[in-house]
Amino acid sequence: MEKIGRQVRLPLATAMQISLQGIRIRLGRALVTLSGVVLGIAFLMSVITGEFINAAVKQEREVRNQTTLMSTFVTSEVGAVAGKTLSVAVFGALSAPEQALLAGLAAEHATLRAYGYSGTGVTAVPAGRLGEGSALLLVLGDNPAPGIALGGLMAGMVQPVALDARLRTYPDTPPGRLEHFGIQSAEMLAKAREAERQQGFRTRWIVIISLLVTVIGIANALLMSVTERFKEIGTMKCLGALSGFIRRLFLIESAVIGFVGSFVGLLVGLAFPLLAYGVTFGFPAVFSALDGKRLALSALLCLTAGTALSILAAIYPANFAARMVPASALRSNV
Amino acid sequence: MTDRAVIIRARDVTRRYKLGEEIVWALQGVSLDIFEGEYLSIMGPSGSGKSTFFNMIGALDIPTAGSIEFMGEDLFRLPEDKQAWIRCNQIGYIFQTYNLVMVMTALENVALPMILKGDTRRDANAKAGAILERVGLGHRVDHLPSQLSGGQMQRVAIARALANSPSVILADEPTGNLDSKTGEEIIALLKSLQTDDRVTVITATHDVKMLSVSDRIAWIRDGRLERLEARANVQIDMGSMTH
Numbered sequence: 036m037e038k039i040g041r042q043v044r045l046p047l048a049t050a051m052q053i054s055l056q057g058i059r060i061r062l063g064r065a066l067v068t069l070s071g072v073v074l075g076i077a078f079l080m081s082v083i084t085g086e087f088i089n090a091a092v093k094q095e096r097e098v099r100n101q102t103t104l105m106s107t108f109v110t111s112e113v114g115a116v117a118g119k120t121l122s123v124a125v126f127g128a129l130s131a132p133e134q135a136l137l138a139g140l141a142a143e144h145a146t147l148r149a150y151g152y153s154g155t156g157v158t159a160v161p162a163g164r165l166g167e168g169s170a171l172l173l174v175l176g177d178n179p180a181p182g183i184a185l186g187g188l189m190a191g192m193v194q195p196v197a198l199d200a201r202l203r204t205y206p207d208t209p210p211g212r213l214e215h216f217g218i219q220s221a222e223m224l225a226k227a228r229e230a231e232r233q234q235g236f237r238t239r240w241i242v243i244i245s246l247l248v249t250v251i252g253i254a255n256a257l258l259m260s261v262t263e264r265f266k267e268i269g270t271m272k273c274l275g276a277l278s279g280f281i282r283r284l285f286l287i288e289s290a291v292i293g294f295v296g297s298f299v300g301l302l303v304g305l306a307f308p309l310l311a312y313g314v315t316f317g318f319p320a321v322f323s324a325l326d327g328k329r330l331a332l333s334a335l336l337c338l339t340a341g342t343a344l345s346i347l348a349a350i351y352p353a354n355f356a357a358r359m360v361p362a363s364a365l366r367s368n369v
Numbered sequence: 370m371t372d373r374a375v376i377i378r379a380r381d382v383t384r385r386y387k388l389g390e391e392i393v394w395a396l397q398g399v400s401l402d403i404f405e406g407e408y409l410s411i412m413g414p415s416g417s418g419k420s421t422f423f424n425m426i427g428a429l430d431i432p433t434a435g436s437i438e439f440m441g442e443d444l445f446r447l448p449e450d451k452q453a454w455i456r457c458n459q460i461g462y463i464f465q466t467y468n469l470v471m472v473m474t475a476l477e478n479v480a481l482p483m484i485l486k487g488d489t490r491r492d493a494n495a496k497a498g499a500i501l502e503r504v505g506l507g508h509r510v511d512h513l514p515s516q517l518s519g520g521q522m523q524r525v526a527i528a529r530a531l532a533n534s535p536s537v538i539l540a541d542e543p544t545g546n547l548d549s550k551t552g553e554e555i556i557a558l559l560k561s562l563q564t565d566d567r568v569t570v571i572t573a574t575h576d577v578k579m580l581s582v583s584d585r586i587a588w589i590r591d592g593r594l595e596r597l598e599a600r601a602n603v604q605i606d607m608g609s610m611t612h
């Protein structure tokens with residue numbers, strides 16, 4: 036009589052082959068599990084990408100905010116600017132929001148009379164005649180211009196109102212109202228920073244919870260597929276499969292689903308914020324703002340996280356399947 | 370006949386199932402020696418413990434008490450890899466419900482035990498093809514079980530049981546789901562394994578057609594071995610059974 040031998044431990048490639056065949060034939064079920072991974076990882080990736088783009092377009096966004104703030108001031112003084120005569124005094128260099136404000140006013144067909152500034156649709160006038168017929172005076176530029184008298188600039192205005200974009204001091208008492216506009220106070224800045232911090236905190240929580248849901252979803256889907264396959268597991272054991280082999284089949288299946296799902300998920304999670312920000316800020320701006328190296332790193336993170344979490348979720352179902360006594364696995368009639 | 374080597378020796382095999390509070394004694398101490406190369410039928414009414422005993426001698430379930438010796442070794446003291454080796458190399462299982470892997474073709478089902486044994490996919494497929502040819506399914510190798518008839522599925526299951534040239538074929542009601550004629554064909558096939566390949570064939574069955582081909586019949590009732598009948602003198606005309 037032959038001597039009793041020991042069952043060989045099959046190479047990973049064999050387990051891989053059988054596992055992949057199972058996925059291919061039960062594609063529908065695999066896709067359901069996969070979609071869970073796709074959603075979880077797409078969410079993670081979109082949050083990361085969104086954060087990156089957000090940081091990159093932060094400056095652009097601040098310029099926009101500042102410009103909006105200033106133009107709100109202007110419209111609250113004079114109403115719609117179309118057809119209105121506005122005078123502009125520029126000392127030194129204009130900031131980006133100031134430039135955007137002037138471009139915006141010109142685009143809305145305000146008649147601009149300017150000192151120290153020229154552009155399309157702008158009439159250059161000497162400082163002494165700046166105020167003639169104008170409804171509002173804007174004082175812009177980074178030069179403190181200490182010697183300039185407001186009285187001279189505002190002479191002849193229809194409504195003597197001046198808006199200064201910087202905290203300039205003038206040697207004389209203004210002949211009308213003087214207000215500073217577009218300046219954010221330290222308090223406002225602190226508030227904005229706090230809001231940003233809380234937003235980051237919230238985002239992190241949502242990411243953690245969504246990943247948890249993904250893991251539980253995968254574990255659940257795999258447990259179901261283990262239950263469905265009790266009979267098959269029992270049959271495999273009858274034919275000489277070791278517990279370790281059964282365990283490996285499920286771990287491989289989950290790893291493959293996790294990897295493919297994460298890959299699709301990260302593409303989706305990349306595309307969405309790119310599209311959303313691209314529409315708002317323009318695609319060239321968004322693409323040039325992206326840091327390829329950091330993006331690749333986070334893609335790698337998503338891929339690793341997705342695969343690792345899928346394997347983690349498979350441990351319990353795989354062990355459950357591996358530990359089954361063949362007879363009881365075969366008895367099931369699912 | 371009694372001088373033949375014992376391949377499976379069951380001693381006081383007991384199996385108790387707990388169903389909540391209730392305890393079911395499926396086997397209450399069955400002792401039986403099974404000889405190498407014999408055709409043994411286990412008969413008994415439904416619920417008498419045939420399948421339970423079948424699972425024990427096939428290393429598919431663990432007895433509550435008692436022992437099974439397989440090839441001289443205490444089956445349930447063996448490490449997992451030796452038990453798996455026995456299941457893979459020494460025993461071929463056939464079930465009433467076929468238990469084919471539904472997502473694999475006939476060929477892949479038959480090749481599976483060889484793959485699990487460590488054969489290459491190529492060798493396994495070639496051998497599997499030849500075995501399917503032998504059981505009369507050469508033209509159905511690429512069909513899925515769902516595309517086969519009951520008799521054809523049972524033939525695939527027999528081919529799979531033969532995959533690694535086992536020394537024992539264990540068949541639990543192999544004809545239970547088949548019509549009378551197909552059942553006869555399957556019985557003839559099993560008998561030919563014993564006569565031509567010197568395989569030990571053990572069947573658990575209700576089917577009286579099985580009686581005439583059996584060397585011995587073990588009658589089980591209420592989890593006990595009631596009597597053991599030898600049928601060594603029965604002559605069977607195989608030609609008339611297969612038409």
Ligand SMILES: Nc1ncnc2c1ncn2[C@@H]1O[C@H](COP(=O)(O)OP(=O)(O)OP(=O)(O)O)[C@@H](O)[C@H]1O
Pocket residue numbers: 366386387388393394395413414415416417418419420421422
């Ligand atoms: N997994 C189980 N859990 C609980 N009870 C079981 C289990 N398996 C079998 N039994 C019980 O053990 C007894 C013997 O069952 P077994 O399946 O061995 O009978 P059998 O002789 O094969 O019957 P049949 O001819 O109907 O197949 C029955 O009373 C059955 O209810």
Ligand SMILES: [Mg+2]
Pocket residue numbers: 419420421541542
């Ligand atoms: Mg039974």
